[in-house]
Amino acid sequence: MSHFLSTDFGAIATFLFGLVFGSFLNVVIYRVPRGQSVVKPRSTCPNCGTQIRAYDNIPVLSWVLLRGRCRDCGHPISARYALVELLCGFLFVSAYFYAAPVDNFVAIWTLLKLCVFFFLLIPLIFIDFEHHLLPDVLTLPGIILGLIFSLLVPVGGMPTFVIRKMLGLRWPLIAISALDALVGALVGALFIYAVGEIYFRLRHIEGMGFGDVKLMAMVGAFLGARLALLTIFTGAVLGTIFGLITTLAVWRKRIQRRQKRRESNVLSRSWRSASLMLRYYEVPFGVFLGSMAVVSVFVGNRMVNWYLGLYR
Numbered sequence: 532m533s534h535f536l537s538t539d540f541g542a543i544a545t546f547l548f549g550l551v552f553g554s555f556l557n558v559v560i561y562r563v564p565r566g567q568s569v570v571k572p573r574s575t576c577p578n579c580g581t582q583i584r585a586y587d588n589i590p591v592l593s594w595v596l597l598r599g600r601c602r603d604c605g606h607p608i609s610a611r612y613a614l615v616e617l618l619c620g621f622l623f624v625s626a627y628f629y630a631a632p633v634d635n636f637v638a639i640w641t642l643l644k645l646c647v648f649f650f651l652l653i654p655l656i657f658i659d660f661e662h663h664l665l666p667d668v669l670t671l672p673g674i675i676l677g678l679i680f681s682l683l684v685p686v687g688g689m690p691t692f693v694i695r696k697m698l699g700l701r702w703p704l705i706a707i708s709a710l711d712a713l714v715g716a717l718v719g720a721l722f723i724y725a726v727g728e729i730y731f732r733l734r735h736i737e738g739m740g741f742g743d744v745k746l747m748a749m750v751g752a753f754l755g756a757r758l759a760l761l762t763i764f765t766g767a768v769l770g771t772i773f774g775l776i777t778t779l780a781v782w783r784k785r786i787q788r789r790q791k792r793r794e795s796n797v798l799s800r801s802w803r804s805a806s807l808m809l810r811y812y813e814v815p816f817g818v819f820l821g822s823m824a825v826v827s828v829f830v831g832n833r834m835v836n837w838y839l840g841l842y843r
């Protein structure tokens with residue numbers, strides 16, 4: 532048994548698992564923010580209420596075959612369903628290649644850990660996008676799971692070498708890994724809280740809530756302090772750019788509308804109304820933090836090393 536799974540078979544199987552889990556995540560994304568159970572009842576068409584037949588519930592394929600419509604009433608079914616399934620399949624198979632070759636226990640646990648991490652992040656990203664919510668039922672178990680996985684897969688972040696050097700400790704790898712996850716969770720939570728405070732002082736509206744704090748505690752528990760900080764930095768920058776682009780887009784729309792009506796002082800009046808609206812606009816930072824956490828898994832260490840290399 533040299534290879535627990537031969538590469539091709541393993542990759543395809545992991546992808547198919549991802550599609551199936553992604554299908555379940557669609558249920559999570561729809562029902563959790565509405566306070567409904569994810570286990571029962573079975574899925575129905577939101578328009579005509581007909582139960583979805585098992586053979587119409589095949590990930591991606593059913594959506595394509597039915598051309599994105601309900602079989603009974605023809606009501607359009609959002610492309611998001613197929614997108615979430617494909618994304619989950621794609622991330623699971625990426626985790627497989629990240630952990631490859633999957634022929635020992637650390638590799639299997641690494642694969643499992645990343646799949647669990649992505650399985651939690653995908654619904655958090657989509658729910659925050661749609662509802663501006665990061666439900667506790669996803670983030671709190673996520674923090675616990677991240678800490679548990681640190682006992683099985685070495686986290687490897689900042690404290691690993693900092694604490695070792697500073698204190699000259701000769702702890703076993705597993706204790707250092709657990710400490711890294713714990714410090715990661717604390718650092719992630721504290722830093723996003725601080726960023727939220729600064730943001731609040733600047734804009735006088737709630738930018739980051741406690742949902743983001745718990746999300747970053749989860750990311751820190753899974754990835755360690757180093758990548759949690761990278762996630763916060765890149766996520767906050769992306770979210771702010773998104774906020775600015777949204778402002779400019781609204782401004783442009785207002786200008787066009789006023790120009791059509793041949794009003795005077797079009798630019799300044801449009802700007803005033805756009806900035807007034809956006810004073811109350813909340814950027815869904817969880818979307819950007821979650822996305823950058825995914826990116827950090829694959830290229831985070833390279834990004835941090837590149838950045839630190841600039842100062843050498």
Ligand SMILES: [Zn+2]
Pocket residue numbers: 576577578579580581601602603604605606
């Ligand atoms: Zn229907």
